Amino acid sequence: KVVITDLITEPLEYERSVLDGVADVVALQAMSESELQGKVEDADAVMVYHYFRFTDATIKRLERCRVIVRPGVGYDGVDIEAARLQGIPVCNVPDYGTEEVADSAVSMAISLARGSHFLNSRLKRGVGDWNVDQAAPLWRLRGRRFGIIGCGRIGTAAALRAKSFGMDVAFYDPYLPDGIDKALGVERFDRLEELLSASHILSLHCPLTAETRGMIGGPQIREMPWGSILVNTSRGGVVDTAAVIAALGEGHLAGAAIDVLEQEPPEPDSPVLAAWRDPTHPAHDRLLLNPHTAFYCEEGCAEFRTKGAQEVLRGLLG
Numbered sequence: 001k002v003v004i005t006d007l008i009t010e011p012l013e014y015e016r017s018v019l020d021g022v023a024d025v026v027a028l029q030a031m032s033e034s035e036l037q038g039k040v041e042d043a044d045a046v047m048v049y050h051y052f053r054f055t056d057a058t059i060k061r062l063e064r065c066r067v068i069v070r071p072g073v074g075y076d077g078v079d080i081e082a083a084r085l086q087g088i089p090v091c092n093v094p095d096y097g098t099e100e101v102a103d104s105a106v107s108m109a110i111s112l113a114r115g116s117h118f119l120n121s122r123l124k125r126g127v128g129d130w131n132v133d134q135a136a137p138l139w140r141l142r143g144r145r146f147g148i149i150g151c152g153r154i155g156t157a158a159a160l161r162a163k164s165f166g167m168d169v170a171f172y173d174p175y176l177p178d179g180i181d182k183a184l185g186v187e188r189f190d191r192l193e194e195l196l197s198a199s200h201i202l203s204l205h206c207p208l209t210a211e212t213r214g215m216i217g218g219p220q221i222r223e224m225p226w227g228s229i230l231v232n233t234s235r236g237g238v239v240d241t242a243a244v245i246a247a248l249g250e251g252h253l254a255g256a257a258i259d260v261l262e263q264e265p266p267e268p269d270s271p272v273l274a275a276w277r278d279p280t281h282p283a284h285d286r287l288l289l290n291p292h293t294a295f296y297c298e299e300g301c302a303e304f305r306t307k308g309a310q311e312v313l314r315g316l317l318g
């Protein structure tokens with residue numbers, strides 16, 4: 001018996017396409033943690049989404065479970081230490097929607113650099129001249145530097161896209177072996193400061209770790225060229241979003257695209273929502289905000305559900 005908790009409902013076509021003949025797949029919409037515990041205790045495997053946390057207490061009730069799968073990147077909703085003590089492996093699915101995140105990052109950057117977002121926002125509120133709005137950042141992309149922090153799966157996909165627009169691509173990633181830059185035909189900087197000061201567009205593609213938390217704040221933004229663009233589709237905690245809003249307001253950043261926030265959804269009185277809601281806010285026209293959807297598309301969902309079920313199968317088959 002494989003139990004899928006919250007989010008996913010019948011007909012479970014992707015999970016069953018992998019697990020039919022091996023296990024019964026059941027979708028569980030529990031209303032409380034105690035209800036959840038009562039319904040997962042006889043499961044041989046569980047696929048967990050994010051509504052319920054898999055706490056120590058819940059994991060202790062998993063009497064016969066052989067694997068816990070989190071069909072997504074982050075697994076902070078599962079107490080992995082409790083799972084370890086119980087001898088249950090925990091798997092995630094880190095590699096879905098790679099191309100979509102890269103598409104989102106590069107397309108938002110281009111929308112900001114070519115002024116589409118800015119001009120649309122100003123037209124909506126009736127400001128700016130019709131033909132040539134001098135306030136708009138309308139860059140030629142060719143020859144501009146597209147800087148990437150974290151050149152893994154998504155960073156690489158973004159690099160290839162940015163290159164195809166004629167941009168000079170560079171990355172900072174201290175964990176990649178030598179030669180990746182040559183293979184991709186891009187530049188590599190060994191120091192973050194070098195990348196910051198050389199990038200007209202900075203796109204973040206590193207994970208949130210103790211090292212990357214708060215990596216980009218006011219001082220780092222000030223190292224970027226005046227009038228540059230910042231794109232964050234990685235994790236909210238990597239960037240001090242309040243500092244981004246301040247830099248947009250003063251013009252140091254010509255634009256920012258934010259798909260991820262320190263807290264999602266944000267508090268109603270957060271600086272980012274204040275700027276996004278208020279058309280008179282100095283950052284308003286330069287801020288492109290998305291609700292953590294950079295990865296999303298129908299095919300991507302099919303991908304993480306199918307890959308999640310494949311992890312369950314691997315766990316059940318040992």
Ligand code: NAD
Binds near residue numbers: 176
């Ligand atoms: P990946 O593991 O393939 O690549 C991450 C890269 O970051 C690696 O090359 C790693 O060496 C590098 N890195 C780690 N620490 C670093 C540091 N201190 N400085 C610079 N680089 C560092 O991961 P990926 O599949 O490319 O995903 C990247 C991130 O994108 C994920 O961790 C996740 O947070 C985010 N993401 C967001 C969405 C979304 O919808 N917005 C969807 C999927 C993933």
